[in-house]
Amino acid sequence: MDSTHAQSFGDNPIEVRETDHYKHEYIEGIADKWDELIDWDTRAKNEGDFFISALKERGVKKVLDVSTGTGFHSVRLLKAGFEVVSVDGSADMLAKAFENARKHGYILRTVLADWRFLNRDVHGEYDAIICLGNSFTHLFKERDRRKALAEYYAMLKHDGLLVLDQRNYDTILDHGYSSKHIYHYCGENVTAEPEHVDEGLTRFKYSFPDGSEFHLNMFPLRKNYLRRLMKEVGFQKIETYGDFQETYHEAEPDFFTHVAEKRYVPDLEEEQN
Structure with a gap:
C-alpha cells in the first residue's frame, strides 16, 4: 500500500462496503493522528487493568495482538510481562506501532498480515489472541468473519483465549449514536461519530483540532x-x-468486549441451559 495523506472512497463513499478497502483507509495520515485520538495515558487510566487481569487470571503468557494499530495494547502487555507478537494489515500503522514501542523502551515483533490468512503469515501457537479497537468490524462479508475467527481459533492453544471488542452497534442502529467518550477514544477536542448508519454500514468521521x-x-x-x-x-x-463491566444495561455501553474460551468442555451447552 502506498503511503499517502489522502484517503480514497470514490464518488459514493457509503457504497464502499468491501473488506479489503481498509488498506485505503489506514493511510500514513491517519496513523500519525491515531494516538491523538486515543490519548494513551487517559485511556490506560480509564481502561484500568481489565485486559491484563483477564489474561493473567487464565495463565496467559504468549499473546498475539492481531489488530495492534499504533501499538497501545501491545506495549501495555509488554510492560506487564507478556510475550507479544503484533499484527496489523496496515504497514503505516505497524510502522507507527514500532516507533511507539521504541519510545517506551521495547522492540515490537511485528507482522504485516491479513486475518483471513493469519496461519500463512504468522507462526506458532498462542495462549491468547486479542482483536481490539473495534477492528473486527472492518470485515464486511460473513465468510470473511468466519474465516478470520477460524484462523484465530486454529492459532490458539487447546485452552486458548480470544478477546475481541466491538462498538455497541445495536444501540447505534436501534436508538441512534451517543458516546461517553471515556473508555476508548479519549483525546481532547477530538470527535469520532457516525455520519451515516444503516444495517450494512456505519461510516465514522474522525475530526481533529487542526481541522x-x-x-x-x-x-x-x-x-x-x-x-x-x-x-x-x-x-x-x-x-x-459492557465497558469492562460484567453487569450492564444493553443500551448503555459504548463498547462490548467478548472473552471467548477455546477449551473444550463436554456438555457445556446442557450445563448452561
Whole structure:
C-alpha cells in the first residue's frame, strides 16, 4: 500500500462496503493522528487493568495482538510481562506501532498480515489472541468473519483465549449514536461519530483540532450475531462485558468486549441451559 495523506472512497463513499478497502483507509495520515485520538495515558487510566487481569487470571503468557494499530495494547502487555507478537494489515500503522514501542523502551515483533490468512503469515501457537479497537468490524462479508475467527481459533492453544471488542452497534442502529467518550477514544477536542448508519454500514468521521478529518467505513455488528459466529466456529464459553463491566444495561455501553474460551468442555451447552 502506498503511503499517502489522502484517503480514497470514490464518488459514493457509503457504497464502499468491501473488506479489503481498509488498506485505503489506514493511510500514513491517519496513523500519525491515531494516538491523538486515543490519548494513551487517559485511556490506560480509564481502561484500568481489565485486559491484563483477564489474561493473567487464565495463565496467559504468549499473546498475539492481531489488530495492534499504533501499538497501545501491545506495549501495555509488554510492560506487564507478556510475550507479544503484533499484527496489523496496515504497514503505516505497524510502522507507527514500532516507533511507539521504541519510545517506551521495547522492540515490537511485528507482522504485516491479513486475518483471513493469519496461519500463512504468522507462526506458532498462542495462549491468547486479542482483536481490539473495534477492528473486527472492518470485515464486511460473513465468510470473511468466519474465516478470520477460524484462523484465530486454529492459532490458539487447546485452552486458548480470544478477546475481541466491538462498538455497541445495536444501540447505534436501534436508538441512534451517543458516546461517553471515556473508555476508548479519549483525546481532547477530538470527535469520532457516525455520519451515516444503516444495517450494512456505519461510516465514522474522525475530526481533529487542526481541522483534519478522516473516515472509516465499518460493518455494524450486532452483539448476539457475533457471539453466535464465535460459538459456531468452536469457541466454547463466551463472556461479554459492557465497558469492562460484567453487569450492564444493553443500551448503555459504548463498547462490548467478548472473552471467548477455546477449551473444550463436554456438555457445556446442557450445563448452561
